[in-house]
Amino acid sequence: MNDLKQGYPENIAGETKRYCQYLELNPDTLEQYKYWHNSMNIWKEIPEGIRKAGILNMEIYLIGNHAFMITETPKNFDWDTAFGRLATFERQAEWEEFVSKFQNVASGKRSEEKWQLMERIFSLKETPKRD
Numbered sequence: 001m002n003d004l005k006q007g008y009p010e011n012i013a014g015e016t017k018r019y020c021q022y023l024e025l026n027p028d029t030l031e032q033y034k035y036w037h038n039s040m041n042i043w044k045e046i047p048e049g050i051r052k053a054g055i056l057n058m059e060i061y062l063i064g065n066h067a068f069m070i071t072e073t074p075k076n077f078d079w080d081t082a083f084g085r086l087a088t089f090e091r092q093a094e095w096e097e098f099v100s101k102f103q104n105v106a107s108g109k110r111s112e113e114k115w116q117l118m119e120r121i122f123s124l125k126e127t128p129k130r131d
Contacts, residue, residue: 021115027065033102049089
């Protein structure tokens with residue numbers, strides 16, 4: 001296990017948008033979910049499709065049986081258009097059906113139907129410094 005206090009380095013150039021999403025996982029299949037989302041085990045078509053949809057970076061974090069996804073996109077990214085395209089890419093529907101058995105969601109749903117967008121309630125960058 002990584003030392004979580006070391007953090008995860010980032011180097012994203014230019015102005016981007018960030019989306020945060022949440023999903024509840026089946027605690028009985030958590031290790032399988034982690035296995036299939038490992039960079040070496042994920043089906044090659046899935047990250048290829050994510051990139052082709054215009055997403056710059058996507059990360060999934062876990063705590064207990066809760067998954068938290070951060071998606072970084074270009075500033076002009078259109079959510080509905082991009083995820084509509086993503087759903088048509090090779091093996092994407094098959095992947096969503098496959099991973100749904102690890103998630104507490106109904107099968108047959110597309111990615112953006114499963115993952116719930118989260119509201120940001122605090123941003124240090126947007127908080128003015130006060131004397």
